[in-house]
Amino acid sequence: MRELRAADLEDIAAGAAVLGTGGGGDPYIGKLLARVAIERHGPVRLIALDELDDGAWLVTCGAMGAPTIVLEKVPSGEEMLMALRHYEAVTGRRVEAIMPFEAGGLNSCLPIVLAAQTGLPLVDADGMGRAFPQLEMETFHVYGVPAAPVAMADEKGNLAMVETADAAKAEFMARGICIRMGGQASLVNYPMDGATAKRVSVPATMSLAQGIGQVLRRARAEKAEPLAALIDFLKTTHYGHAECLGSGKITDIERKVENGWSVGIVTIAPFDGGEAYAIRIQNENLVMERGAQVLAVVPDLICVLDSDTAEAIPTERLRYGQRVDVLGVRVPPIMRSAEALAVFGPAAFGLGASYRPLGGG
């Protein structure tokens, strides 16, 4: 167990932006909400998976919706708590710990808000090891935990609950509700006990986010190369491999909100003058191609970083003319099994590419 304090939030948010792979919502807003919550309620207890009691009842939590919408429809900071209380009221079960369902973007910080508000321990793990655009794209689901009940709340206090045996149906129904809540909602889902959480979660991803943030901050302070430092650091983690996939200038962005997601394509003209890179987006960056060549594809992380600072740029902040490096990160083994790839590999997104782990398996 260690305490998360307001001073930790900068690094966590910066790292979460990298793990967000373009999505997960802008961590800036989550960081502000987490700071206010910690200042008001005190520090948050962050516990490792193996510190969790096998019998402890936990829920996972986060926001769903199009990240572009979060910029205009700002969370109140109370909706996650409302979703949790709704879950408890409906099921009659008391929640003893919470875990992020997603390690990226806004969704690394919002669980900190909830942990501060409730005083519950926050489990240092998640079910995506990054950000993904759909609720069933969770190691929890891959390894047999039902997504439902899904308790949902919006910033106006509207509540909803979905019960279904099928994780994809839970996603489909919750997405419909999310759209009617204005395109952005907070939710609590995948209830499970501690023993299950240890089996099905991607470990230590809050610490990973914080580590990424620290490495970037220190490299900048030391006038070192932040991207190189980040790649070196990631090789020491259970992710195990990272590389620069390409560098260039953004020359085109197609972007729209479709079925409740931000979708689009970003074109990057490489500094080496060769064929342009194309990154396909569904909230997150899904695949990076150069002509017919697939440079990286889900579930591996594709992170667009500012060339100067190595700061991650979420898709909704991509602009024409930005100079960027694209970082590729291999996911840990729990996310590369055949069962996992069936749920969040290329085919699950309708992509024709086949998955080959960056850096080899």
Add this chain to the structure above:
Amino acid sequence: MRELRAADLEDIAAGAAVLGTGGGGDPYIGKLLARVAIERHGPVRLIALDELDDGAWLVTCGAMGAPTIVLEKVPSGEEMLMALRHYEAVTGRRVEAIMPFEAGGLNSCLPIVLAAQTGLPLVDADGMGRAFPQLEMETFHVYGVPAAPVAMADEKGNLAMVETADAAKAEFMARGICIRMGGQASLVNYPMDGATAKRVSVPATMSLAQGIGQVLRRARAEKAEPLAALIDFLKTTHYGHAECLGSGKITDIERKVENGWSVGIVTIAPFDGGEAYAIRIQNENLVMERGAQVLAVVPDLICVLDSDTAEAIPTERLRYGQRVDVLGVRVPPIMRSAEALAVFGPAAFGLGASYRPLGGG
């Protein structure tokens, strides 16, 4: 209290089709489900509003969705019971009586199914006095009863729950869920006590449906004019006025499913050779016009009946070439107050026409 038996269902379904004003879902399917339920569980206790204990806790129930979809996605007959049990599980309240939220179409018969399955008394009343396409279009809402919690179920056992203070938001969110349940869902809503039900409900509408069915059946058996008999009968009820708005042959039907509703326009060429009638539909028949003249408009009932049999034709069964009479029925006073017209008068449907009760106020 009187018992509803399988032998009563023909008349109720025939009358419910008239009160459905084109919508509410085809009562044929509801009738079959009600017959099976009564044969399996025994007759249903139908109680008048004033037989209800003031302290009894009741919920209203029915199906929502596009009637056109019910023809292909047939209810299992269990979904209303699942919605009720979901309501009870979530709220911890035991339900002691049930009431239809809508007097028309499928939604007169489905509450009979639920009453047979549960053994609960069925209250002879509803909140629309007819069918309307939206959940907030209820006298319950008009007179201050919250629509939520709304418990929903589909035929596959998927469940959902909406909690919101605003009836229109409850409709909007439940409609989104309904669409994701395949365009048709069963639900339980407007929980209230008996004293409230007496104040806010349209009384005796199950008996009214049965009375309409009886009058039509007897008139046919006696080779009398069923439409004339029906008009005479309706004048003796608390609706108080009915008339034939026009007769002719259907020459055009525009129909599509939009935002979860069946919407369209029916054109009827009158037998007198004059200008055509146009009826505008949103699940139900909303307004009947002849050129610039408004012949009838919501909340008054506009019912398209077969010219030979006076059988009501739901909008999804309208066909080119059908010969029809159009019946107009004035709604009872509880549905004509200024508050009621604000919720389900012409403006609530975006219609420019102003409401003038058929037959005068």
